Amino acid sequence: MVLAFNAPLAVVVGFVPVVIGYGNGIGAPVAFVAAGVIVALFAAGFTTMARHLPNPGGFYAYITAGLGRVVGLGSSFLALLCYYFMTIGSYAYGGLVLESLVHDTYHGPDIKWWIWVLVLQAVIGTLGYFKLDLSARILSVLLVCEVVIVLVYDACVVAQGGSAGLGVSSFTPHSIFSGSIGIALLYSITCFGGFEATTIFRDEVRNPDRIVPRATYLVVGVVTFMYALGSWVLIQAVGTAKVVAASAADPTGTFMASLETYSGRVAVDLVTVLLNTSIFAAILSSHNITTRYLYNLSADGIVHKSLGTVHGKHGSPHRASLTASAAAFLGMVPFVVLGANPSQLYAVLVGIFGYALILLLLITGVAVPVYLRRNRVAGANSWNSLIAPVLAIAGLAVSVVLATQNFHLLINGSQSLTNSMFAVVYGTFVVGVVMALVYRRTRPAVYARIGRQ
Known part of the structure; x- marks a missing residue:
């Protein structure tokens, strides 16, 4: 479920070339490794806290436990x-690539992207309604296909020696700090989005105290390896002299052209199909995570109590899932009515996701050592309760500063749009903070349940 959210194929096809073209160029593999190290350091304290705080609330629960209910509700x-x-x-982008697949690849009817979005929403809503095991089985099959095709491409490039022989110039200081290391780091960390879902789904797995830490490190390790290797392979395939310009001009096209050169036309056709399933898997995972946040807020009395109901037969938070589906539908309507470009819509919304994610990681990164040092937690030591978290905080703080300075590039928008998006992000946090303060004064029973502390 969690690896599927990262959409390995979609990242290798779309995000990796962007890091190369607009980030630190041929030093991109090191950017992914650096992001992986930051997230792994973060996970050291995060998983230790998870064993002591068996609450499936994700960032919400951990921030509340470490920094209090006011900051916790704002973060939720x-x-x-x-x-x-x-x-x-992701729905917008999924509708766009489905439209292209049916009309351009298979020469089928020209069906508008938003109609494909409705189809996706119907399928995602149905799967989200049922037990997590059903979604997990489907995502597992799709994930295996994605990983296999990416590794096959990697093997083909390495076996053929790339465009001019394999090299290690990506790992020199000059390459690492070329271009914009800030943009590279921002996109690289964004690619780890959703890894905290290992704790959100802890109530739905067996032996969570053992599985959650292992799953978290597995996700971080696999994602780091795949994206660092994938970026290095793409650089070797296109050539160090040409890859930056080519990736900046046409990110997706650069990978697809390279794929056809080294793996053949059949591989391109297969990836075209799997790209759609990769996006589908990411949407389903994102829907499930959104559903669990709604469910946990309902269980704590913040939103309507009916959303905290579990289906008697399927064991799923079905009402929260239906609400998430309805909210996604309503959220898409104004963009369709206004004739928004789905590619631009995706860029802006995923840019906000990336910025908010790094901000959440930083707040959680502060909450974890505060909690672990304040409480006697079994398994906590100087490394996972202080050293690793402080190093992670330093890396994340730099990332937030860089994200703030380069947010207009992250969302590919004007300064006015950038300011509007900042208002949305920080305004949402403030609404949660104000609501917690109001509840503390007027509804102390509800306030006491925030984060289920």
């Missing part, structure tokens, strides 16, 4: 916004 609203925007943006 920010997390909900984060994954809600990711869901809507």
Whole structure:
């Protein structure tokens, strides 16, 4: 479920070339490794806290436990916004690539992208209604196909020696700090989005105290390896002299052209199909994470109590899932009515997701050592309760500063749009904070349940 959210194929096809073209060029593999190290350091304290705080609330629960209910509720609203925007943006992109697949690849009818969005929403809503096991089985099959095709491409490029022989110039200081290391780091960390879902789904897995830490490190390790290797392979395939310009001019086209050169036309056709399933898997995962945040807020009395109901037969938070589906539908309507470009819509909403994610990681990164040092937690030591979290905070703080300075590039928008998006992100956090303060004064029973502390 969590690896599927990262959509390995979609990232390798779309995000990796962007990091090369607009980030630090041929030093992109190191950017992915650096992002992986930051997230792994973060996970050291995060998973230790998870064993002591068996609460499936994700960032919401951990921030509340470490920094209090006021900051916790503000962060829960920010997390909900984060994954809600990711869901809507992914729906738009999914509709666009389905339209292209049917009309351009298979020469079928020219059906508008938003109609394909309705189809996707119907399928996602149905799967989200049923037990997590059903969604997990489907995502597992799609994920295996994605990983296999990416590794086959990697093997083909390496076996053929790339465009001019294999090299290690990506790992020199000159290459690492070329271009914009800030943009590279921002996109690289964004590619790890959703890894905290290992804790959100802890109530729905067996032996969570053992599985959750292992799953978290597995996700971080696999994602780091795949994207660092994938970026290095693409650089070797296109050539160090040409890859930056080619990736900047046509990110997706650069990978697809390379794929055809080294793996053949059949591989291109297969990837064209799997790209759609990769996006589908990411949407389904994002929907499920959004659903669980709604469910946990309902269980804490913040939103209507009916959303905290579990289906008697399927064991799923079915009402929260239906609400998430309805919200995604309503959120898409104004963009369709206004004739928004789905590609631009995706860029803006995923940009907000990336920024909000890094902000959430930083807040959680502060909450974790505060909690672990304040409480006697079994398994906590100087490394996972202080050293690793502080190093992670430093890396994330730099990332937030860089994200703020380069947010207009992240969403590919004007300064006025950038300011509007900042208002949405920080305004959502403030709404949660104000609501917590109001509840503390007027509804102390509800306030006491925030984060289920």
